[in-house]
Amino acid sequence: MAKSTNLSDDKILASLRGGSEERRRALQYFFSNPELMQWTLRYVQAHGGAEQDGRDVFEEAFIIFERQVRTDHFRGDSSLKTWFHSIVRWQWLVAQRKTRPMVDLEQINLPSSQPDPEKLLIKEERRVMLEQFLVLVGERCQRLLGYFQLNYSMQEIRQLAGFSSNQVASNEVHGCRKKLKSLIEQHPELQEALKYRN
Amino acid sequence: MKNWYNVIETYNLGKMHAPQRAQFEAAMADDPALAQAVQQHRIEWEAGELLAEKALRAQIRQLMREQADKPGSWFSINWKWALLVTTIMAAGAAVIFKNKQPVAPAVQYPSNSPLGKDSIPPTPPSFATQEHRDTPIGKPVNPPVAGRKIAGGVKAMALAAYQSSESFSQVRSLAGENDSLSLAQEAFAKKDYRLALRYLSSLPLDSRQEGLSLRGHSHFLAGDYAAASNDFSELRAGGVYIRDAQWFGLLATIATPGADKNNWMKRLDAICLDKKHPFQKDAAALLEKLEKR
Numbered sequence: 001m002a003k004s005t006n007l008s009d010d011k012i013l014a015s016l017r018g019g020s021e022e023r024r025r026a027l028q029y030f031f032s033n034p035e036l037m038q039w040t041l042r043y044v045q046a047h048g049g050a051e052q053d054g055r056d057v058f059e060e061a062f063i064i065f066e067r068q069v070r071t072d073h074f075r076g077d078s079s080l081k082t083w084f085h086s087i088v089r090w091q092w093l094v095a096q097r098k099t100r101p102m103v104d105l106e107q108i109n110l111p112s113s114q115p116d117p118e119k120l121l122i123k124e125e126r127r128v129m130l131e132q133f134l135v136l137v138g139e140r141c142q143r144l145l146g147y148f149q150l151n152y153s154m155q156e157i158r159q160l161a162g163f164s165s166n167q168v169a170s171n172e173v174h175g176c177r178k179k180l181k182s183l184i185e186q187h188p189e190l191q192e193a194l195k196y197r198n
Numbered sequence: 199m200k201n202w203y204n205v206i207e208t209y210n211l212g213k214m215h216a217p218q219r220a221q222f223e224a225a226m227a228d229d230p231a232l233a234q235a236v237q238q239h240r241i242e243w244e245a246g247e248l249l250a251e252k253a254l255r256a257q258i259r260q261l262m263r264e265q266a267d268k269p270g271s272w273f274s275i276n277w278k279w280a281l282l283v284t285t286i287m288a289a290g291a292a293v294i295f296k297n298k299q300p301v302a303p304a305v306q307y308p309s310n311s312p313l314g315k316d317s318i319p320p321t322p323p324s325f326a327t328q329e330h331r332d333t334p335i336g337k338p339v340n341p342p343v344a345g346r347k348i349a350g351g352v353k354a355m356a357l358a359a360y361q362s363s364e365s366f367s368q369v370r371s372l373a374g375e376n377d378s379l380s381l382a383q384e385a386f387a388k389k390d391y392r393l394a395l396r397y398l399s400s401l402p403l404d405s406r407q408e409g410l411s412l413r414g415h416s417h418f419l420a421g422d423y424a425a426a427s428n429d430f431s432e433l434r435a436g437g438v439y440i441r442d443a444q445w446f447g448l449l450a451t452i453a454t455p456g457a458d459k460n461n462w463m464k465r466l467d468a469i470c471l472d473k474k475h476p477f478q479k480d481a482a483a484l485l486e487k488l489e490k491r
Contacts (some may be wrong), residue, residue: 027261052392059258059396063251071211098422122244128428130245131400137245139403146249184241194241
């Protein structure tokens with residue numbers, strides 16, 4: 001396997017969108033690349049955070065980055081490193097805003113051609129409500145829906161969940177999606193509470 | 199007429215250009231069914247993303263564990279850089295040492311930092327004083343304000359009254375040792391409240407109450423009193439942690455800026471009047487202090 005630090009932007013993006021082994025390699029690139037981590041730690045520490053804050057921000061930034069790649073929000077207009085750095089800066093402000101609501105997210109200039117990253121953030125109060133609601137879906141469905149959302153193939157889901165065939169995996173995932181949809185429909189109070197307000 | 203239903207995802211993910219977005223929002227205003235479908239999609243998407251995050255974090259943790267088993271790999275690749283940086287730093291330090299008197303290592307955080315003087319440091323290293331390092335889990339834990347100057351308001355009183363409950367140390371998960379609750383307990387015991395909160399970002403299905411209790415205490419000790427109050431509020435609805443939740447939830451509410459005083463005073467009174475409440479004496483002491491203010 002090539003050294004993770006030598007992967008080009010295109011390869012990393014392709015890996016993040018690829019099969020399980022490729023995604024694993026992309027994860028390895030991010031989490032074993034000292035350059036990205038060190039930059040994040042330096043940035044957070046230079047802006048009043050502790051080392052652990054930096055590590056937290058790094059992981060959160062990766063989660064957002066992965067989501068942006070998966071939902072085609074990252075178009076490659078800037079280099080991966082530049083984009084990741086901007087997410088780190090954004091994420092640090094988001095973290096600060098939790099304790100200091102006056103921190104202004106406008107301070108961060110993200111590359112203008114990229115779609116609004118805030119649309120991809122799930123606010124804390126919504127998380128709490130959704131987590132409580134997701135208990136109703138059941139643990140098995142939670143796992144399957146998580147894999148499905150990460151764009152895992154049915155073959156990967158079959159292997160991870162131990163189904164006998166891809167068709168069974170597909171049926172199970174479909175059933176879980178239906179269950180989630182119908183549970184949401186059955187809970188108008190949740191819909192009201194989670195009414196999206198910009 | 200355009201079929202807006204086909205572009206709900208594009209709208210919800212913020213990928214629509216401004217003119218089309220304006221048209222879409224106008225269509226939503228005219229068509230409540232479309233607005234409802236948008237809402238439903240957003241909830242489904244967010245729910246899926248939370249579950250995706252959970253799976254991704256599990257992969258990250260696994261990767262980190264694997265990396266931890268291979269120490270030195272980074273150094274073996276980058277030893278030349280490390281040597282160069284160390285040499286430069288040593289040379290720099292020598293120059294500084296020659297030209298300057300040593301300065302006391304006082305840590306000062308900028309005023310807009312979450313570690314600023316008015317806030318509670320959210321990570322254990324920031325307040326890992328001898329006092330805190332020596333406090334075993336299950337024994338009363340001083341709040342992270344110990345030794346810090348906080349104006350003598352109600353918040354300070356609530357923090358001073360905070361104690362970790364005995365039952366808290368007995369929280370046990372039903373699952374194996376590597377489940378998120380056990381990992382969170384381990385992190386909590388090491389006073390890494392931030393890490394504990396990460397493990398508890400999704401609560402374990404089979405030990406939800408234990409998870410909520412631990413998360414409430416972690417939020418409290420990390421200085422996020424509003425979140426702690428939320429977690430304890432759910433526990434107050436019933437279950438084995440109800441009394442703990444009444445007391446610690448109350449303290450979290452009192453410590454939350456802008457909390458409704460009438461509401462928390464009623465809750466405090468209720469505990470004071472309940473002679474069988476395990477925290478009745480603590481509540482009475484707190485009430486007395488508040489009345490003396």
